[in-house]
Amino acid sequence: MFCYQCQETAKGTGCTVRGVCGKQPETANLQDLLIYTLKGISILREGHSLESRDDCEVCKGVDYFIANSLFMTITNANFDDEAFAVEIRKALEIREGLKDGGCVAKRLADHDVLTFTVDTVEEMQAKAISVGVLSTENEDIRSLRELSIYGLKGLAAYYEHANNLGYKNKEIVMFMEKCLASTLDDSLSVDDLIALVLETGKFGVDAMALLDKANCGTFGNPEITEVNIGVGTNPGILVSGHDLNDIVQLLEQTEGTGVDIYTHSEMLPTHYYPKLKKFKHLVGNYGNAWWKQKEEFESFNGPIIFTTNCIVPPKAGASYEGKVFTTNAAGYPGWERITVNEDGTKDFTNVIEIAKTCKAPIEIETGSIVGGFAHHQVFALADKIVDAVKSGAIKKFFVMAGCDGRMKSRDYYTEFAEKLPKDTIILTAGCAKFRYNKLNLGDIGGIPRVLDAGQCNDSYSLALIALKLKEVFELEDINDLPIAYNIAWYEQKAVIVLLALLSLGIKNIHLGPTLPAFLSPTVVDVLVKNFGIAGIGSVDDDIKLFMGE
Ligand code: FSO
Ligand code: SF4
Incomplete structure (x- = not known):
């Protein structure tokens, strides 16, 4: 195996024996092969025009399949070899279906990706060896190909969530297909x-905008x-992961059952x-980051549902084994899948029945945290914020979006938040x-x-807020705003966030804890030359730098 897609990669260079995330080499290989098969499908689908896609029988469900397969390979999303084997076989079936349906490759027509076959898991493992990341020899080409693919994985995740709420965008x-196909094209x-x-x-940016529209259109503006952050007695x-659909x-199906719902990690914004x-039995957020x-x-004490990553393989004998469920792209060997009805809705009966037999959660924290400052809410406060900037009460904004992780070096972000001047x-x-949202930093x-x-x-939303401030302050360049970007990354969704910010013209983003x-x-x-990207240093030095001291 060779995988270097996340921030925790072994020795800061690549996992080669087993993933730091717990991914086994066999799983890593199957993920490589799945990505490879998607490239074959993409080459064939590249020829489909926007219009021809609507009534193409062969292509039914392929959009979702591509997004979901990409999502399955995101760090900590899916550890289930069987699920990958099934997905690879399905991908090859789709590829053959496209060929039988008359799809012709516009480029790379002689490429192995359009003809290779595998069926058994052994054949898949053998094939995977030659199609992974290191099959691109030139390190710069490899780097750019993987940067695009990792960004694409994050994009696919966001697209899938939007799609689950019925929001689609063929462009x-x-x-996605162009990007996948391009990473096999040696002429580039x-x-x-x-x-x-x-x-x-x-x-x-488009995928995030679509998801924003889907979430706000369906559930109202945050x-x-x-x-x-405490608990009740039921x-x-x-619920972990990101999928609001x-x-x-689950909230609808548990109403009146005496079972409460809690969010974990990225589900907090629910x-x-x-x-x-509005659901009274949505009691609180339990715990911290993934x-x-x-x-x-x-x-x-009760059952847990993973709607997406980030899954951490459990310790042997973990008390919650037998009570964890997965759905969508998430998966873990031995964990039960949520039942999907014929119409695509989910049936949570099994989870609810288990929950009824469990004790209430043990309280690990008390009190509350405040959130909900997405673009609509912040725009509503715009006058107040603009006045505070004009009066000098607010000197600077720090965009500190991204991921948390287990590395000790991430203490930097807690310390950074604590030490920031009080007028920021x-x-x-x-x-x-979760590195600083319980610190009580005041107002x-x-x-x-x-x-x-x-x-x-x-x-x-943060990008929209920056654009709004640029408009209010009548600035030519978004980079003239008193906003600094100190982003923490872990997996591939943070890669697409970074690429999206770059495409909006935002410069001088600091990225950590490591590049x-x-x-x-x-x-x-x-x-560095084109966008002023930089890493992080010591908290004190960085604050001085950001504050222009
Ligand atoms: Fe975190 Fe995991 Fe949302 Fe990621 S829970 S690390 S960037 O999946 O997607 O922020
Ligand atoms: Fe290693 Fe990260 Fe890949 Fe897991 S996802 S195998 S930790 S680089």
Whole structure:
């Protein structure tokens, strides 16, 4: 195996024996092969025009299949070899169906990806060896190809959530295919691939905008909300991941059953949406970011549902074994899948029945946290914020969106938040916030110093807020705003957030706790020269730098 797609990659260079995330080499190989098969499908589908897609029988469900397969390979999403084997076989079936239906490759027509066959898991393992990341020898080409693919994985995740709520966009799917196919095309130069990376960012913005529309259109605009972090006395079900379409169905199905619902990690923003927070048995958020789950799931007592990543493989003998369920792209060997009805809705009966037999969660925290500062809510406060900036009460905003992780070096973000001058505001989104959202950093004239917009995809909201401030202050360049970007990354959704910010013209983003291993020195150089990308240093030095001291 060779995998270097996340921030925790072994020795900061690549996992080669077993993933730091717990991914086994066999799983990594199957993921490589799945991505490869998607490239074959993409080459064939590239020829389909926008119009011809609507009534093409052969292509039914393929858009979703591509997005979901990409999502399955995101860090900590799916550890189930059987699920990958099934997906690969399905992908080959789709490829053959496309060929039989008359699809012709417009490029790479002689490529192995259009003809190879595998059926058994052994054959898949053998084939995977030659199609992984290292099959691209030139390190700069490899770096750019993988940067696009990792961004695309994040984009696909956001697209899938939007799709689950009935929001689709064929142009985004067409780009996914173009991107996948392009990463096999040896005729593309470094410059072509840099353009592809930037285009990935542009479509990343589109995917986030679509998801924003889907979430706000379905559940209302997020609003300022105080979220309980304690527990009630009923048994509960804990929901992790990012999919709001799942949690709404669970809320409906548990109403009046005596079972309460709690959010974990990236599900926290559920509480901010009017049509979700109205459920009285949505009791609170239990625990912290994804990587604390091994301890927090033990004390929760009730069943847990993963609607997406981030799964941490449980310790042998974990008390919650037998009570964890997965759905969508998430999966773990031995964990039960949520039943999907014929019409695509979900049936949570099994989870609810288990919950009824469980004790109430053990309280691990008390009190509340405040969030719900997505674009609509912040725009409503715009006058107050603009006045505070004009009066000098707010000197600077710090966008600290992204992910949390288990590395000790991430203490940097807690310390950074603590040490920031009191006349600064943190704008956050994603699970990175758990490093500082319980610190009690105070407020500026009633505006909390940590404004949480929501999930990592809601970084889109932060970009909209920046664009709004640019308009209000009548600035030519978004980079003239008093906003600094200190982003924490872990997996591939943070990669698409970064590429999206770059495509919106945002410069001088600091990325930590370490720069991605998949960026070759040449690619780092391009990012530094064109976008002012930088890593992080010591908290004190960085604060001085950001504050222009
Ligand atoms: Fe975190 Fe995991 Fe949302 Fe990620 S829970 S790390 S960037 O999946 O997607 O922020
Ligand atoms: Fe290693 Fe990260 Fe890949 Fe897991 S996802 S195998 S930790 S690089």
